Amino acid sequence: MILKRKKTAVPDDASPGVVFSDVSYHYPGSDRAGITDISFELGRGACTVLAGCNGSGKSTLLKLINGLLRPQAGQIRVMGLDPAVYPAEVRTRVGMVFQDADAQIIGDTVFEDAAFGPENLGWDPAVVAEKTALALARVGLSSKSDQRTRSLSGGEKRRLAIAGALAMETPILVLDEPFANLDYPGVCAVFSCLLQLKAAGQTLMLTTHELEKVVGLADRLLVLDAGKKTLDGRPEDVWPHVDPFGVREPWFSRYHLDPELAVAVLADRVPSA
Numbered sequence: 001m002i003l004k005r006k007k008t009a010v011p012d013d014a015s016p017g018v019v020f021s022d023v024s025y026h027y028p029g030s031d032r033a034g035i036t037d038i039s040f041e042l043g044r045g046a047c048t049v050l051a052g053c054n055g056s057g058k059s060t061l062l063k064l065i066n067g068l069l070r071p072q073a074g075q076i077r078v079m080g081l082d083p084a085v086y087p088a089e090v091r092t093r094v095g096m097v098f099q100d101a102d103a104q105i106i107g108d109t110v111f112e113d114a115a116f117g118p119e120n121l122g123w124d125p126a127v128v129a130e131k132t133a134l135a136l137a138r139v140g141l142s143s144k145s146d147q148r149t150r151s152l153s154g155g156e157k158r159r160l161a162i163a164g165a166l167a168m169e170t171p172i173l174v175l176d177e178p179f180a181n182l183d184y185p186g187v188c189a190v191f192s193c194l195l196q197l198k199a200a201g202q203t204l205m206l207t208t209h210e211l212e213k214v215v216g217l218a219d220r221l222l223v224l225d226a227g228k229k230t231l232d233g234r235p236e237d238v239w240p241h242v243d244p245f246g247v248r249e250p251w252f253s254r255y256h257l258d259p260e261l262a263v264a265v266l267a268d269r270v271p272s273a
Helices: 058-065 087-091 110-120 125-138 154-167 184-199 235-241 260-269
Strands: 018-025 035-042 047-051 073-078 094-097 172-175 203-208 220-225 228-233
Touching (some): 018 058, 035 058, 035 073, 035 220, 035 228, 047 058, 058 172, 094 154, 110 125, 125 154, 154 172, 154 184, 220 235
Parallel strands (some): 047 220, 094 172, 172 203
C-alpha cells in the first residue's frame, strides 16, 4: 500500500500578493461575462482599485483571487500559492468582503460575528477574543461589540464585515463595491477605515465605479470592459481616459483641479470612531 504525502502549502514571502497570468474565465452555459486574458501583479501593502461598469468582470476577478472560482485558462498565484491546489490555505490569506454585507453577517452581536472566522480556524478562545477585539478597534466598532448586528447602520455593517476578515489576520483584503448603497456618513466611515488599514500596511484590492470615493486611497487603477483589462496605471494617469468604459471621470480631474481637495473634503467629514 502506497500512501500519498499530503501537500503542504508554503507561501512565498518574497512574491507579490497576487499574480494573474493570462487568466480567463467564462460562466458555463451562460452569456454572463467573465474575464479574458487578464494579467497583473498586486503588490503587497498597496491599494489597487478595479473599476468598470456592471458586468465588466470585476466581481468575477475577485472570486478567482480567493478560489471561489477556478480559471479555465492561465495561472493565478496568491502569495506564491495556487488557489486551485490550496484553496483552504489561500482563503486564510485573502479576506473577502462582499457587496451585500447583510448576507455576510451571521452573528447575533457585533463581537460574535467578528469572532466567527477565527473560531472556525480552531484558534484558542483567548486568542480569538484578543484578535477579535483588535479587529473591531481597527474598524472603529469597539464601543458596539455587544450591540445586536441587526441594529447597525449600512456603514457599520460594512465595517463589521471588514473586521471579520481582519480578525483572521488575512494579509490581503479584497472588497466588492465597499461604498455601494451607503449614505454619505457611511461612505466617509468606510473610507476612513480603509485609509487607516492602508497606512498600517494592509494589502487592499477593491472594486468601484465611483472613482471620487477612492481618491487618496488608490495607488493603482485597473479598468475592465467586457471582461478585458483596458487601462492600468497610476490613478491620475488613468482618470482622463475612463469615460468610454462606463466609468465616470472624477469631477476634479475633469476640471483639472488638485485631487488633494477631494481628500480634504472627505477627511473633514469623517466621523470619529
